[in-house]
Amino acid sequence: MPLAPCLGLLLAAVPARATDLAIVHATVLPVSGPAIEDGTVLVTDGRIEAVGAGLPVPEGTPVVVDASGKFLTPGLIDLHSHMGVYSWPGLEAHSDGNEMIHPITPHVRAEDAVRVADPAFSRARAGGVTSVLVLPGSGNLMGGQAAPLKLRPSRTLAGMRFEGAPRAIKMACGENPKRVYKADEFGPMTRMGNLAWMRGAFQSALDYRVARQQSSEPVAEDAMMETLLDVLDGEIRVHVHCYRHDDIEGILRVMDEFDVQVTAFHHALEAYKVRDLIAAHGAGIATWPDWWGFKVEAYDAIPQNMALVKEAGAPVALHSDSANTVQRLYTEAAKAVGYGMDEAQALESITSDPARLLGVDHRVGAIQAGYDADLALFSKHPFDVTTLVERTWIDGELVFDRSSEGTPDAHP
Amino acid sequence: MRTPESHAPRWTRRQLLAAAAGLPTLSLASEPWVGLGGFADTAPTDFTISNATLLDHHGRVMRGAGVRVEGTRIVEVGPQVGGGLDFGGDWLVPGFTDASSRLGLAEIGAEKSTVDQSDKPAITPDARAVDGYNPLSAPIAVTRVAGITHSVVCPTMGRLVPGQAALVRTAGRTLDEAVLRTPIALCVSMARPTEGDKSPSSRIGTSRMLRELIDKAPAPRALKVEDGPRWKRDKSPEKGSGSKDRSPADKVLQQVKERSLKVLVRAERADDIERALAWLDESKLDGVLLGCAEGWMVADLLADAGLPVVLGPLMVQPDSFAHPNARYDNAAILHDAGVQIAFGSRGNHFARGLRTDAGVLVAHGLPWEAAIEALAVGAANAFGIPGLGRMEPGGRASFFRSTGDPLQPRSRVTSVWIGGRACSMETRQSELYERFKTL
Numbered sequence: 001m002p003l004a005p006c007l008g009l010l011l012a013a014v015p016a017r018a019t020d021l022a023i024v025h026a027t028v029l030p031v032s033g034p035a036i037e038d039g040t041v042l043v044t045d046g047r048i049e050a051v052g053a054g055l056p057v058p059e060g061t062p063v064v065v066d067a068s069g070k071f072l073t074p075g076l077i078d079l080h081s082h083m084g085v086y087s088w089p090g091l092e093a094h095s096d097g098n099e100m101i102h103p104i105t106p107h108v109r110a111e112d113a114v115r116v117a118d119p120a121f122s123r124a125r126a127g128g129v130t131s132v133l134v135l136p137g138s139g140n141l142m143g144g145q146a147a148p149l150k151l152r153p154s155r156t157l158a159g160m161r162f163e164g165a166p167r168a169i170k171m172a173c174g175e176n177p178k179r180v181y182k183a184d185e186f187g188p189m190t191r192m193g194n195l196a197w198m199r200g201a202f203q204s205a206l207d208y209r210v211a212r213q214q215s216s217e218p219v220a221e222d223a224m225m226e227t228l229l230d231v232l233d234g235e236i237r238v239h240v241h242c243y244r245h246d247d248i249e250g251i252l253r254v255m256d257e258f259d260v261q262v263t264a265f266h267h268a269l270e271a272y273k274v275r276d277l278i279a280a281h282g283a284g285i286a287t288w289p290d291w292w293g294f295k296v297e298a299y300d301a302i303p304q305n306m307a308l309v310k311e312a313g314a315p316v317a318l319h320s321d322s323a324n325t326v327q328r329l330y331t332e333a334a335k336a337v338g339y340g341m342d343e344a345q346a347l348e349s350i351t352s353d354p355a356r357l358l359g360v361d362h363r364v365g366a367i368q369a370g371y372d373a374d375l376a377l378f379s380k381h382p383f384d385v386t387t388l389v390e391r392t393w394i395d396g397e398l399v400f401d402r403s404s405e406g407t408p409d410a411h412p
Numbered sequence: 413m414r415t416p417e418s419h420a421p422r423w424t425r426r427q428l429l430a431a432a433a434g435l436p437t438l439s440l441a442s443e444p445w446v447g448l449g450g451f452a453d454t455a456p457t458d459f460t461i462s463n464a465t466l467l468d469h470h471g472r473v474m475r476g477a478g479v480r481v482e483g484t485r486i487v488e489v490g491p492q493v494g495g496g497l498d499f500g501g502d503w504l505v506p507g508f509t510d511a512s513s514r515l516g517l518a519e520i521g522a523e524k525s526t527v528d529q530s531d532k533p534a535i536t537p538d539a540r541a542v543d544g545y546n547p548l549s550a551p552i553a554v555t556r557v558a559g560i561t562h563s564v565v566c567p568t569m570g571r572l573v574p575g576q577a578a579l580v581r582t583a584g585r586t587l588d589e590a591v592l593r594t595p596i597a598l599c600v601s602m603a604r605p606t607e608g609d610k611s612p613s614s615r616i617g618t619s620r621m622l623r624e625l626i627d628k629a630p631a632p633r634a635l636k637v638e639d640g641p642r643w644k645r646d647k648s649p650e651k652g653s654g655s656k657d658r659s660p661a662d663k664v665l666q667q668v669k670e671r672s673l674k675v676l677v678r679a680e681r682a683d684d685i686e687r688a689l690a691w692l693d694e695s696k697l698d699g700v701l702l703g704c705a706e707g708w709m710v711a712d713l714l715a716d717a718g719l720p721v722v723l724g725p726l727m728v729q730p731d732s733f734a735h736p737n738a739r740y741d742n743a744a745i746l747h748d749a750g751v752q753i754a755f756g757s758r759g760n761h762f763a764r765g766l767r768t769d770a771g772v773l774v775a776h777g778l779p780w781e782a783a784i785e786a787l788a789v790g791a792a793n794a795f796g797i798p799g800l801g802r803m804e805p806g807g808r809a810s811f812f813r814s815t816g817d818p819l820q821p822r823s824r825v826t827s828v829w830i831g832g833r834a835c836s837m838e839t840r841q842s843e844l845y846e847r848f849k850t851l
Binding site: 088089090091119120123175272273275276290291292293294295296298299300301302303304308323324328331334335337338383384385386387388407409 | 519520521522523550551554726729730731732733736737739740741760761762764765768771772774775776780819820821822823824841842844845848849851
């Protein structure tokens, strides 16, 4: 067992008792602070016990990983995933993300559709991803509740839940919802309809509450209305699929009317045009570094979007929205650097910023004492395109090891 | 944040005078079309670049080197070239060619009114991508400033025989200025092409209809030049060899049977690749394979056939039954087996990601030099375009300046030249950035 010389400042109390796992000699990119050369990370009971330069490893630690020349980051976090609800292989039968029977379906839950055996999960783990928010699609204005997951290898959905993560809901505006219901009797078929429907839904929930409280006749409990009331009461985080800047402004108008806090605008390709409004509301964005042009509301995207919004003071999560891209969030973040973003901020966009928007930034998204031991070990700097994730840990458990598995394939 | 390095375009004398006078440059010009299409120079000029980290088309790096350009061609390369534009150690990289794209065929993917990617029927050998190509489409500039100087534009590959691909420069105001060669190949899809009228309904139908297509096409004619390099053989056959009565579709198919026009065959699953190779072989056609997500499973067959393969760099996902065994090291395995590879984005707005997508494959075992070679000359080799992408005397003067290794996403492309002409680095996106960098 390598005994690192105890040099420099100890950043945390070193435990006398044995830890479960020690990663030594790594260049640690803790996100919560500057890079640590010759860094040691000690893990006990699924939590990070200590992190620092050259910390001694307590005797009896059963697993000591020599990470000389390698880079250790917090496990990466994707705030916008459809893994499980659009499982591989892509088939009609696996299309479970859009309950497009009605534009308002806040009561449906993504976790009820997640195919736990989706092989994409293992590929995401091989990309150092440890937490994701699985969202319903954007066909509906209120598409349903999202599922915060930890990507533990599991036979059960319960085994993948991110316990303690706040509830979240997916909403949408713009082109998608107005297209889906265009032919229906009640629409929406325009942006006017989109926002009118949203206002109507919130108002119905308020009316329902009054009716439940005041009506002499019993009013049956309604899952849709109860969910909306939880949104209005701030118990569910609101994530809104929204591209165009005036759609962002419009959503803020509606949400302000009902005193609802938006947590994040997703995709948000024109966020840069109203970044002041987003920051003032206290919202963040989840976006790609350089996707554009696939539809009209994506035509004005610019690759400096992430940097400009971050500069305005809003958290910026780099999301994948793709079971392919999720495997290389670090390369996507490197693209953001190429387009002018600060390196530290780009790293935050795949760790601490999505953690904050997910409401779990006190537990994940950084390497610091007390945090969940969700970690990714890279062969080279994560922003080097030729890097590979060699190992991934979730809650201190090794969930991916390239030396034994290689890149996972689709076989069971 | 950093601001993107701005490129000073070479303006016309009239524009310079207008700028010096503080007047709008384009509106004052009596020739307002000058400068459209991304060429900053109105014509090729002679110039020299020195003190560069020079990358050649084999992936060899030469520090402190330069190039001398006369007109459209490179005339000298090496450390002895001095003077001219001092790169200060920045990289000088051969222009990359996207070996299969939909560039310029759609302004906005989801808006049908802006999409000109194919005609309706499933089989249209006489449909030409160039007839849908808009050289001023916004994605072209966005692609150019990422170092992609040329692109093989294909009609949508969802159809059985979508038509003819063209090789274009990613700059040019007019079609004449933009299009380097058309047709460069006839596109065919060996899979389950379900798009288009009268499309086959299964793989069985695909193979049946492709065999029938070739059987019914006119027999090959005697060619004027039977030997020699491909580009010489591309000359038209002798006059009077009976082509007058042929339909445009038959004429194209006849060229294909004469092997004067290549067939770009899309196939992803291993058995589709095997079927494509068999069809090309029994029909005696000159083929290039496209896709080959499961190529690694039949790498020996591809190597034996000696046909080049255009890979979608990130078509490495086992995400459907169309290629359930796709994997990241596909390119590395094919390269090791001796298969000649090129990279095709198969995209339009996303085509700019090609260089970094290729970089990802280096992480998975493809030699860095092989990735560079595939990007620089993979398409030229596959389709037989002399001088394209070659950083050597006689090569076309198409290259770009990069702040570092061009496969690395953190490297920035700061200047681009195509055919000896400096290009503008302005795009719709840079204009939006300038407009909104302060609110």
